[in-house]
Amino acid sequence: MKLSDALHIDVDRIDKEMIDLVRYDRDLPVFSVVKRSVLDLIQAGGKRLRPMLVIVGSRFGTREPEAKRLVRLAAAAEFVHAASLIHDDIIDGAERRRQQPTLHTKTNNYTATHVANYMMARIVEALFEYSDKEEQGSALQDLISAAPSRLCLGEYQQLNTRFDYDIRLETYLEKTMNKTALLMATCLQVGARTAESDEWVSNKLYAFGRAVGMSFQIKDDLLDFEQSEGKLGKPVGADLMNGQVTLPVIYALREEQLGDQIRALHEGSSVEEFQFVIDQIRSSPAMDQAKELSHRYMHEAWELIEDLREFKASQDLETIWHYFNDRDF
Numbered sequence: 001m002k003l004s005d006a007l008h009i010d011v012d013r014i015d016k017e018m019i020d021l022v023r024y025d026r027d028l029p030v031f032s033v034v035k036r037s038v039l040d041l042i043q044a045g046g047k048r049l050r051p052m053l054v055i056v057g058s059r060f061g062t063r064e065p066e067a068k069r070l071v072r073l074a075a076a077a078e079f080v081h082a083a084s085l086i087h088d089d090i091i092d093g094a095e096r097r098r099q100q101p102t103l104h105t106k107t108n109n110y111t112a113t114h115v116a117n118y119m120m121a122r123i124v125e126a127l128f129e130y131s132d133k134e135e136q137g138s139a140l141q142d143l144i145s146a147a148p149s150r151l152c153l154g155e156y157q158q159l160n161t162r163f164d165y166d167i168r169l170e171t172y173l174e175k176t177m178n179k180t181a182l183l184m185a186t187c188l189q190v191g192a193r194t195a196e197s198d199e200w201v202s203n204k205l206y207a208f209g210r211a212v213g214m215s216f217q218i219k220d221d222l223l224d225f226e227q228s229e230g231k232l233g234k235p236v237g238a239d240l241m242n243g244q245v246t247l248p249v250i251y252a253l254r255e256e257q258l259g260d261q262i263r264a265l266h267e268g269s270s271v272e273e274f275q276f277v278i279d280q281i282r283s284s285p286a287m288d289q290a291k292e293l294s295h296r297y298m299h300e301a302w303e304l305i306e307d308l309r310e311f312k313a314s315q316d317l318e319t320i321w322h323y324f325n326d327r328d329f
Helices: 011-023 032-042 048-058 067-091 107-127 135-159 169-194 199-228 247-252 255-262 271-282 286-307 314-326
Strands: none
Touching: 011 032, 011 067, 011 107, 011 314, 032 048, 032 067, 032 107, 032 135, 048 067, 048 169, 048 199, 048 314, 067 107, 067 169, 135 199, 169 199, 169 247, 199 247, 199 271, 199 286, 247 255, 255 271, 271 286, 286 314
């Protein structure tokens, strides 16, 4: 069963809202490459995890939010996420995403960057149209100010730590929070605040989103070593080849011989040199160590569900928990 069906969420409404935001933007010419590119991205589909988190968060409030406003917030969350993926693909030089060519390979880096920038700017404009109510304005401010700026910070941190084998675990966790977990956490919290939830509830939801988001990214780091190129849509170990020191690499660096082999890698190393070290990491204890940290975050998330058992929507959190815990992404 699809996650949207299990959560009783109509993602088609969210997609329509995103399409309308672009289609009826009078500042974009009808045949603009930006308009065409954004519409293609939306119509290509996706998991829509973040907009669903906004809607689930709204089920923990003291009142039911106005439907149009809630769908607009959900669409905004996906816009922010999609724009960040465009930036990510450019930085990583990724040629495929979801088995489809990435935007910058279909156009060029210049055009793709402008498309991502448009998406960020357009959603800020659209959200402020709905920021007239005090409580709604507060929720919108969270999504507008926190998530996009921290996402960009995470991308800059990723750039600044390329081939930095002295990166501390704390720095990696901060980068992961900024790039992945913060938007998930904010989506749940924004949905709850829009429905006028108690502050302790919205804070619990934020913590839940953060925990599953951290686990999600660690799992993604592991999949870069574990899955086939066909499933990944990029070479196995592509993150390390791009200089990204992810959690399995951080743990592997603690092993003396393997650590020396990793430190010998640089931007000019051959594919064969990278592949040898990638194979060593795949068979090292570092993989299980990274999995253990991912499990710890999921345990934290489950405990937060228990704290929210008085709400019927805690069952939705369970559904989300199992989705993140049981699936390969």
